[in-house]
Amino acid sequence: MALLETRNLLAFYGDFQALYGIDTSVDTGETIAIIGANGAGKSTYLKAIAGLMQGSADSVVFDGQPIGSRPAAAVMKLGIALVPEGRRLFPSLTVEENLLIGGDRRKMSGPWSLQRVYSLFPILKERRSSATPTLSGGQQQMAAIGRALMSNPRILLCDEISLGLAPIIIADIYAALPRIKAEGTSVVLVEQDIAQAMKVADRVYCFQEGRLSLAGRPRELTREQIHRGYFGA
Amino acid sequence: MTGWLDALIQGVLLGGLYALFAAGLSLIFGVMRLVNLAHGDLIVLAAFVILVLAERLGLDPFAAALVALPVLFVAGFALQYFLLNRTLGRDLLPPLLVTFGLSIILQNGLLQLFSADSQRLRSGTIETASIPLGGGIAIGVVPLLTLLCAITVIVILNLIFYHTRLGRAFRATSDDLDVAQLMGIDISRVFATAMGVAFTVIAISALYLGLRANFDPTSGPARLLYAFEAVIIGGLGSFWGTLAGGIVLGLAQTIGARIDPEWQILSGHLAFLVVLVLRPRGLFPRALD
Amino acid sequence: MTDAAAPPPQAFRVETVGGASRIAAVGAGVMLLVLVTLPALAGRNLIQDLIFLFYMLSLAQCWNLLAGYAGLISVGQQAFVGFGGYLLFALTLKAGLDPLLAIPIAGLATAIVAWPAALIVFRLRGAYFAIGTWVVAEVFRLSFAQVKGLGGGTGTSLPPSATSGVFGIEWVKTLFDVRTPAARDIITYWAALALLAGTLTVIYALLRSRRGLALGAIRDHEAAAAGLGVDIYRVKLAVYVASAAMTGMIGALIYLQKARISPDAAFSVLDWTAYVIFIVVIGGIGTMEGPVVGAIVFHLLQRYLADFGAWYLILLGTLGITVMLFAPRGIWGLISERYDVTLFPIRRRLVVDGAGGEVKQAKKSTPARTAS
Numbered sequence: 001m002a003l004l005e006t007r008n009l010l011a012f013y014g015d016f017q018a019l020y021g022i023d024t025s026v027d028t029g030e031t032i033a034i035i036g037a038n039g040a041g042k043s044t045y046l047k048a049i050a051g052l053m054q055g056s057a058d059s060v061v062f063d064g065q066p067i068g069s070r071p072a073a074a075v076m077k078l079g080i081a082l083v084p085e086g087r088r089l090f091p092s093l094t095v096e097e098n099l100l101i102g103g104d105r106r107k108m109s110g111p112w113s114l115q116r117v118y119s120l121f122p123i124l125k126e127r128r129s130s131a132t133p134t135l136s137g138g139q140q141q142m143a144a145i146g147r148a149l150m151s152n153p154r155i156l157l158c159d160e161i162s163l164g165l166a167p168i169i170i171a172d173i174y175a176a177l178p179r180i181k182a183e184g185t186s187v188v189l190v191e192q193d194i195a196q197a198m199k200v201a202d203r204v205y206c207f208q209e210g211r212l213s214l215a216g217r218p219r220e221l222t223r224e225q226i227h228r229g230y231f232g233a
Numbered sequence: 234m235t236g237w238l239d240a241l242i243q244g245v246l247l248g249g250l251y252a253l254f255a256a257g258l259s260l261i262f263g264v265m266r267l268v269n270l271a272h273g274d275l276i277v278l279a280a281f282v283i284l285v286l287a288e289r290l291g292l293d294p295f296a297a298a299l300v301a302l303p304v305l306f307v308a309g310f311a312l313q314y315f316l317l318n319r320t321l322g323r324d325l326l327p328p329l330l331v332t333f334g335l336s337i338i339l340q341n342g343l344l345q346l347f348s349a350d351s352q353r354l355r356s357g358t359i360e361t362a363s364i365p366l367g368g369g370i371a372i373g374v375v376p377l378l379t380l381l382c383a384i385t386v387i388v389i390l391n392l393i394f395y396h397t398r399l400g401r402a403f404r405a406t407s408d409d410l411d412v413a414q415l416m417g418i419d420i421s422r423v424f425a426t427a428m429g430v431a432f433t434v435i436a437i438s439a440l441y442l443g444l445r446a447n448f449d450p451t452s453g454p455a456r457l458l459y460a461f462e463a464v465i466i467g468g469l470g471s472f473w474g475t476l477a478g479g480i481v482l483g484l485a486q487t488i489g490a491r492i493d494p495e496w497q498i499l500s501g502h503l504a505f506l507v508v509l510v511l512r513p514r515g516l517f518p519r520a521l522d
Numbered sequence: 523m524t525d526a527a528a529p530p531p532q533a534f535r536v537e538t539v540g541g542a543s544r545i546a547a548v549g550a551g552v553m554l555l556v557l558v559t560l561p562a563l564a565g566r567n568l569i570q571d572l573i574f575l576f577y578m579l580s581l582a583q584c585w586n587l588l589a590g591y592a593g594l595i596s597v598g599q600q601a602f603v604g605f606g607g608y609l610l611f612a613l614t615l616k617a618g619l620d621p622l623l624a625i626p627i628a629g630l631a632t633a634i635v636a637w638p639a640a641l642i643v644f645r646l647r648g649a650y651f652a653i654g655t656w657v658v659a660e661v662f663r664l665s666f667a668q669v670k671g672l673g674g675g676t677g678t679s680l681p682p683s684a685t686s687g688v689f690g691i692e693w694v695k696t697l698f699d700v701r702t703p704a705a706r707d708i709i710t711y712w713a714a715l716a717l718l719a720g721t722l723t724v725i726y727a728l729l730r731s732r733r734g735l736a737l738g739a740i741r742d743h744e745a746a747a748a749g750l751g752v753d754i755y756r757v758k759l760a761v762y763v764a765s766a767a768m769t770g771m772i773g774a775l776i777y778l779q780k781a782r783i784s785p786d787a788a789f790s791v792l793d794w795t796a797y798v799i800f801i802v803v804i805g806g807i808g809t810m811e812g813p814v815v816g817a818i819v820f821h822l823l824q825r826y827l828a829d830f831g832a833w834y835l836i837l838l839g840t841l842g843i844t845v846m847l848f849a850p851r852g853i854w855g856l857i858s859e860r861y862d863v864t865l866f867p868i869r870r871r872l873v874v875d876g877a878g879g880e881v882k883q884a885k886k887s888t889p890a891r892t893a894s
Contacts, residue, residue: 268648334842337838338835338836338843341832344832496668499661503661506658
């Protein structure tokens with residue numbers, strides 16, 4: 001049985017339907033990439049899993065438990081951490097405080113601690129007392145990922161971590177993913193940068209206008225298939 | 234000359250009282266963007282609670298205030314958790330109007346229970362005790378205690394905000410409600426805890442209000458205005474700024490009173506308006522918004 | 523080039539008048555006629571009750587304009603009520619002016635004073651703005667308490683001689699065969715009715731105009747409105763000053779009727795803000811019909827329960843909180859949701875003329891939402 005499953009996941013913004021019955025699964029230790037055009041529903045999918053949007057209880061099943069109707073604070077405590085789009089660090093907290101608050105509410109023993117996060121992203125240790133708005137985009141992204149790791153999640157959800165960053169910085173950040181994977185954390189990556197995503201992912205889902213248009217392993221998918229999955233026929 | 238020096242000293246000491254009033258208001262606004270129009274009336278309510286406890290239990294007001302602290306913490310927690318949390322959201326109107334309604338209810342409820350008579354917290358010799366500074370100037374012990382207490386409260390609040398897990402939660406919630414929830418923070422409880430802490434500050438300010446001056450059920454609104462003015466003069470987002478604001482307000486009032494006793498309160502309001510025109514963000518702003 | 527398969531060009535219209543509102547317009551005309559001629563039949567008590575109802579409703583409409591439409595929540599309107607009242611006293615007592623003339627002058631003076639007040643207070647936002655307006659009102663109160671010429675802290679009265687020479691009083695006395703005090707009441711009654719009608723007309727005209735559309739946009743989403751080029755600051759300033767002017771005139775009328783003024787009464791938060799807010803909240807914020815319902819409800823409550831003193835006020839406060847939490851659109855909100863009716867047609871409806879002359883009405887409306 002998969003660690004996380006979505007079953008016929010729906011999502012609405014008022015009258016607008018963003019997701020039309022998404023069925024996906026994530027196994028322990030897997031890295032899943034979610035690709036698709038803007039507005040395809042990728043971020044919505046992550047928000048629904050993370051509990052920022054509530055739906056029917058069994059639309060999201062985690063470790064056998066239906067969690068679809070639980071709020072974000074409860075979902076986090078079960079072991080699902082979201083790195084939100086745009087990083088969204090807390091400006092009133094220093095870098096270190098941002099990291100600490102990630103783990104304040106879930107005291108689980110696990111591979112990730114302040115020291116381990118600092119060893120993953122050394123620049124954060126250098127800037128530990130800085131106010132987060134003074135960090136560069138790439139550093140902020142590292143801090144946001146570190147913050148999510150501090151709760152020792154079983155699944156790490158990453159929403160567009162390459163957004164607005166220079167390629168060399170993106171490469172730096174993606175270099176950290178294998179180490180995260182090595183600790184046994186499952187990762188779900190929503191990405192615009194298909195190349196990077198395909199390099200690290202075990203499996204890929206492609207979204208198109210709120211529906212799944214493609215699923216498979218990166219090596220087995222042709223460019224044509226991806227193109228069609230992305231843009232339609 | 235001594236008259237002016239005396240006014241200056243009294244102004245600073247008065248500022249301590251206003252800083253206490255303001256600290257509670259500042260805390261609540263800082264954490265949850267709520268301006269509680271019933272703030273002054275809650276201070277008066279707390280003063281009556283201390284009064285009743287002192288009379289019923291035969292206690293000194295200081296001891297009664299100590300007993301009142303946990304009671305008022307719980308009351309604040311409950312008020313926020315069960316009533317005020319329902320009003321928070323994007324709309325500005327509900328929290329404003331609900332707290333306004335609360336203000337009316339508190340004033341009239343207290344009127345029913347205690348009549349419109351003026352009250353005072355009696356603590357014996359300490360009320361009139363003073364420390365002579367020479368040259369005919371003396372500092373009242375109670376006013377001095379008020380200022381020292383205000384400073385202590387602000388130090389403690391800063392400690393809580395910047396050196397505890399709870400304070401981290403306060404700041405994070407104030408920054409970004411959604412992401413705070415992603416950190417597992419229970420917003421309802423954080424807000425309620427903040428209000429509980431604010432109520433303990435309210436209790437302390439009520440103690441000194443009652444020791445320094447008479448109070449009655451209708452004394453609330455004026456205290457709200459002083460608290461608010463101290464916060465704005467000092468600048469949003471900083472507890473020390475609130476202390477400075479309180480002192481500026483206190484000074485404005487005592488200096489105004491020196492010119493003409495009838496001008497005391499008006500001088501305070503005018504000083505506030507002047508600061509608002511010249512420095513809209515206050516004298517020591519820290520907040521990012 | 524016409525293509526037989528292409529759909530015919532569609533015409534669009536933006537309408538504001540609907541069925542119920544046409545009936546209401548006729549009804550309003552009839553009602554106005556009745557009210558104007560009422561003094562012929564009604565006793566003094568009814569006349570005085572109606573004066574109270576009219577001016578409270580006028581104040582409520584002004585507050586609603588500020589809070590429900592412009593998003594400016596003021597708890598300091600008593601500043602302008604008192605200022606208008608004091609100005610009436612000053613003009614009548616000191617300058618010997620006819621009170622009916624003093625009313626509009628008081629309104630103008632209030633507008634002039636409201637302008638700098640607004641410039642200062644607009645530096646604050648949201649709830650802090652609200653308290654700021656209260657501070658301004660306190661400044662007014664404390665300042666007028668220093669004006670010895672108008673009674674200082676204890677206030678002063680308007681002697682009968684000052685108002686017995688009101689324009690038209692002799693005519694009224696002969697027409698209705700009444701004595702001077704009653705005649706004075708009747709003239710005050712007509713003045714109150716005229717002020718109410720004027721207030722409703724100004725607000726209605728404002729909301730139907732393009733400015734009104736701007737107001738609706740500001741109320742619903744300020745950032746978006748700014749993005750569309752709406753000069754928010756100037757619109758809000760204009761609304762604040764206009765509202766202050768009307769409130770000032772109403773204040774002048776109120777104190778003409780009371781004939782006695784003091785700083786604490788004229789600038790009372792309870793009488794001129796708390797009760798007014800209660801009326802608007804109970805009736806329904808953000809609609810013109812709401813305050814009408816609220817004023818009637820309030821008048822009845824005041825009539826039968828005011829004797830209960832503190833308990834009455836506790837009841838009002840509790841009612842206000844309950845309505846705010848559970849029925850935020852007030853009584854009128856409940857009615858209009860249920861029966862979909864509007865008496866003051868302000869909302870725009872997009873009407874699409876389909877092929878074959880058939881008119882499909884696509885209702886596009888944003889429900890009156892409170893400011894954020």
